Amino acid sequence: MLEKLETHLLLVEDNPGDARLVEVMLKEAGSFRVTWIERLADAVTQLATTDHGIDIVLLDLSLPDCQGLDTVRTIRRTAPTLPIVILTGFDDEQLGLKAVQEGCQDYLVKGQGDANLLRRTIAYSIERRNSEEEREQHAKRLKRILKQTVQAVSLTIEMRDPYTAGHQRRVAQLARAIGQRMNLGEDVLDGLETAAFIHDIGKINIPADFLARPGQLSDAAFHVIKAHPRVGYDIVQGIEFPWPVADMILQHHERLDGSGYPNALKGDDIILGARILAVADVVEAISSHRPYRPSLGIEAAIEEVRKNAGVCYDAAVVEACEAVVRNREFEASEGSDSTAPALFT
Ligand SMILES: [Fe+2]
Structure with a gap:
């Protein structure tokens, strides 16, 4: 020039x-x-x-x-x-x-x-x-590369487990929409989306034949599956994300009343990001097709979290999720690409 x-x-x-x-x-x-x-x-x-x-x-x-x-x-x-x-x-x-x-x-x-x-x-x-x-251009490029890398890791997990294909991506989409409804800042939403994309990364430790076997699982198999938030935390905790991604992954199966796992945390001991992930995860899983059943529908999914609002799930998060669904900011999966057994969510 x-x-x-x-x-x-x-x-x-x-x-x-x-x-x-x-x-x-x-x-x-x-x-x-x-x-x-x-x-x-x-x-x-x-x-x-x-x-x-x-x-x-x-x-x-x-x-x-x-x-x-x-x-x-x-x-x-x-x-x-x-x-x-x-x-x-x-x-x-x-x-x-x-x-x-x-x-x-x-x-x-x-x-x-x-x-x-x-x-x-x-x-x-x-x-x-x-x-x-x-x-500024360099920072934007690095941010894009980070997002693409996280998505590549997300796809890698799902390739090994075709029953959950697309699940993490849709949870990420729903979690971001819920966060937006709750007026969270753009940076917090980026962190939430990142954690959602890889929230089941710990499933890499689950034997492939467990993943390929839908339906009832033995106590021993369920025990292994329940370790996935901890395994996910261990994989991610060394990465210097500017958001608490590892903690969101660790806590995404915790429930307000202490009935969740792995640490039976209660109430505000569960970070907000994980409380949002929990709702997005369950709603996506229930409303998606499974190999052994058709989709139970978005209404059933909302009903499930609504009846447990304030007990298992954060009431404000459930309310925001309902608003997102009512305003069609999130559509349940129509296809058969999300076929994870509900236990695996
Ligand atoms: Fe999970």
Whole structure:
């Protein structure tokens, strides 16, 4: 790509004297093209066009149609990747700091500094914004890779156990929808979804012939199956997830009244993520087809958790789950790809 010969600067400044001074200083510094605009609304119109060609915004915080940090927020909303340098008459470091927290690259006070300082500030701000943008893209890519890796692990478990194919993916979908209904933050939802995708990872330790044998199981076989939350915890606990994924996996068969396993935890000793997983897991399992029975239907699934709300299952989670199903934010599996014996959920 050809290096740009000049830097195109959008100067948003309502004082003609100040604007003229900046233009003179930048002319002195060389290699600048300045577009001067007096009102924020006009700057927004200019930046909203796809081929504006602007490299940086030099922004006054006191404009006829907008004041203070709102000017920054408006520009950031319109052109999120563009570097912004504040140029203001207020010698107020606190305001400068706040502007940087809002995403500005730097802060200049009118009447302080010369053409060289202005040129260097602009060059540095463009460089800094470019490297921030690269870091943001890199972080997004890593997040995508993490999600794809978790999904690959999820598929691996299910390939070994065709009766549960698709179960974890649908539990993840339902758990996220429940979490959204409960107004949990996007980051918490990401953690919930991650744990749901691999909540049965501990089943890797269950002999394949147990998995292939639907119906009644011996006490010994059931004992082995009941170990899967602990095995899953042991597999995952060394990964530095930014969420309590291992604990959600460990606790997804715990019940509020202490009747669950492996630790017979009660009430709030069970973390919220695991209380959501528990409901999503049971509702998905009951409403899905099994090799030995057709789907019992989403109504039966909701009835099961509703009658045990406040006893086995968190009442607020059950209520959110019901709302999700009623609003068709989750559809029960129609096909035969989820065929896990209910015991294995
Ligand atoms: Fe499970």
